Amino acid sequence: MxxxxxxxxxxxxxxxxxxxVLNPATEAVLATCPRASEAQLDAAVAAAKAAFPAWAxxxxxxxxxxxxxxxxxxxARAPEFARLLTQEQGKPLTEATxxxxxxxxxxxxxxxxELESRLIEDGDSRRVEMKRKPLGVVGAIIPWNFPVLIVxxxxxxxxxxxxxxxxxxxxxxxxxxxxxxxxxxxxxxAGVVNIVTDQNDLGARxxxxxxxxxxxxxxxxxxxKKVMASxxxxxxxxxxxxxxxxxxxxxxxxxxxxAAPGIFGGAFMxxxxxxxxxxxxxxHDDIYDEMCTALAKLAEEAVVDDxxxxxxxxxxxxxxxxxxxxxxxxxDARANGTIIAGGTVDDRPGYFVRPTIVRxxxxxxxxxxxxxxxxxxxxxxxxxxxxxxxxxxxxPWGLGGSVWSGDRxxxxxxxxxxxxxxxxxxKHLDFGPNIPFGGAKxxxxxxxxxxxxxxxxxxxxxxxxxK
Numbered sequence: 001m002x003x004x005x006x007x008x009x010x011x012x013x014x015x016x017x018x019x020x021v022l023n024p025a026t027e028a029v030l031a032t033c034p035r036a037s038e039a040q041l042d043a044a045v046a047a048a049k050a051a052f053p054a055w056a057x058x059x060x061x062x063x064x065x066x067x068x069x070x071x072x073x074x075x076a077r078a079p080e081f082a083r084l085l086t087q088e089q090g091k092p093l094t095e096a097t098x099x100x101x102x103x104x105x106x107x108x109x110x111x112x113x114e115l116e117s118r119l120i121e122d123g124d125s126r127r128v129e130m131k132r133k134p135l136g137v138v139g140a141i142i143p144w145n146f147p148v149l150i151v152x153x154x155x156x157x158x159x160x161x162x163x164x165x166x167x168x169x170x171x172x173x174x175x176x177x178x179x180x181x182x183x184x185x186x187x188x189x190a191g192v193v194n195i196v197t198d199q200n201d202l203g204a205r206x207x208x209x210x211x212x213x214x215x216x217x218x219x220x221x222x223x224x225k226k227v228m229a230s231x232x233x234x235x236x237x238x239x240x241x242x243x244x245x246x247x248x249x250x251x252x253x254x255x256x257x258x259a260a261p262g263i264f265g266g267a268f269m270x271x272x273x274x275x276x277x278x279x280x281x282x283x284h285d286d287i288y289d290e291m292c293t294a295l296a297k298l299a300e301e302a303v304v305d306d307x308x309x310x311x312x313x314x315x316x317x318x319x320x321x322x323x324x325x326x327x328x329x330x331x332d333a334r335a336n337g338t339i340i341a342g343g344t345v346d347d348r349p350g351y352f353v354r355p356t357i358v359r360x361x362x363x364x365x366x367x368x369x370x371x372x373x374x375x376x377x378x379x380x381x382x383x384x385x386x387x388x389x390x391x392x393x394x395x396p397w398g399l400g401g402s403v404w405s406g407d408r409x410x411x412x413x414x415x416x417x418x419x420x421x422x423x424x425x426x427k428h429l430d431f432g433p434n435i436p437f438g439g440a441k442x443x444x445x446x447x448x449x450x451x452x453x454x455x456x457x458x459x460x461x462x463x464x465x466x467k
Contacts, residue, residue: 007181009047010190024090024316025306025350036196044194048137048164051191056162067111073183090315092307106152109433132458134162136213144170161457239446244399247392251405252284260294266428272375282388299341299355316351323351326374337361398440
């Protein structure tokens with residue numbers, strides 16, 4: 001495939017350099033992609049800065065109408081986007097199709113929000129009103145696990161609030177974002193949306209750029225720390241959605257036959273490459289063996305294959321670096337626990353790893369304490385719910401978590417005390433554009449989605465008038 005372009009100042013342009021994008025299911029070159037230079041990044045920021053005044057003055061109704069045109073354009077080309085997403089990211093076509101549908105839904109919902117305006121006081125001596133105004137140029141950095149959907153976590157709210165944007169996708173999954181740029185070029189005024197690609201060499205320049213007012217980053221905690229440090233020089237606004245080590249606590253009154261499919265799905269969606277996926281499961285002694293058996297059966301039955309093939313349920317890991325990292329976790333599991341399903345790497349092209357269930361493993365091991373971000377799940381035994389909660393909370397991360405139980409009151413009490421931004425009861429990975437999303441501890445700063453997320457792209461302006 002050829003023909004992909006950067007989007008800078010309303011024009012679809014070649015990069016000053018090129019780079020190859022691989023299909024992780026075959027390790028073959030999928031496409032040659034444009035790669036932006038520092039000069040092109042600077043041009044994109046300059047275009048966004050120049051477009052900002054007129055865009056900020058555009059009515060919110062007109063901004064909303066253009067965002068809805070973007071949703072319509074995505075809907076019209078959904079099969080094309082889904083197929084390309086599977087080819088560059090690796091996820092099964094069913095998951096890719098769902099991602100495109102979610103992206104469209106996010107754009108539609110988030111573009112329907114209203115900017116807050118509030119009359120604080122209107123007395124005899126003064127009138128005080130608070131409004132929200134746009135910030136300027138937003139830099140949006142997108143990871144490789146959801147390269148279309150996560151654009152929709154940022155772009156609709158940034159533009160609706162009156163900001164302009166420079167989007168930088170991950171170097172291993174730039175194609176669907178560039179395809180989205182083709183739609184944006186037809187819809188938005190020049191400079192309002194800009195998309196540039198790199199080989200992980202332009203991130204620091206974008207996050208430290210003096211003309212960028214805000215950075216919205218989704219990715220690892222370690223990279224998030226670098227973004228935060230880079231933004232500090234100019235006191236940029238930042239939203240950081242970072243890593244997690246989500247714990248599921250399964251109480252003794254949970255039914256393993258009912259809970260296991262939900263836990264398995266919450267752990268192995270997108271081959272486990274989900275920031276909010278279940279990364280460790282604490283199961284009570286009374287049902288530990290039964291739960292391990294149920295999870296192992298699901299893992300053994302899962303169809304692992306090229307995501308374009310009929311029936312594929314789990315695709316490859318997205319890139320070689322992550323593939324090698326996950327193989328290291330498997331070796332740790334072999335040394336410190338008992339692998340009861342999976343634990344094998346297929347002898348074939350592509351970055352395929354069988355879904356792996358590990359029992360008889362404990363806190364203090366690499367697999368339990370770190371974020372594996374792959375299809376391998378440790379199942380840890382506990383006898384006291386308070387102990388399980390303490391162990392779940394001992395992590396430096398706090399993105400999500402879940403409690404599984406037949407007793408709603410007991411589960412709710414534990415959920416309230418889990419140190420995480422989102423806690424589910426008897427489910428996992430259920431979220432939507434109307435539900436605020438943010439991490440605790442080292443899992444992030446700020447909020448995405450809903451009215452709270454829109455506010456992150458604005459500056460409060462108070463008008464205090466004498467009477």
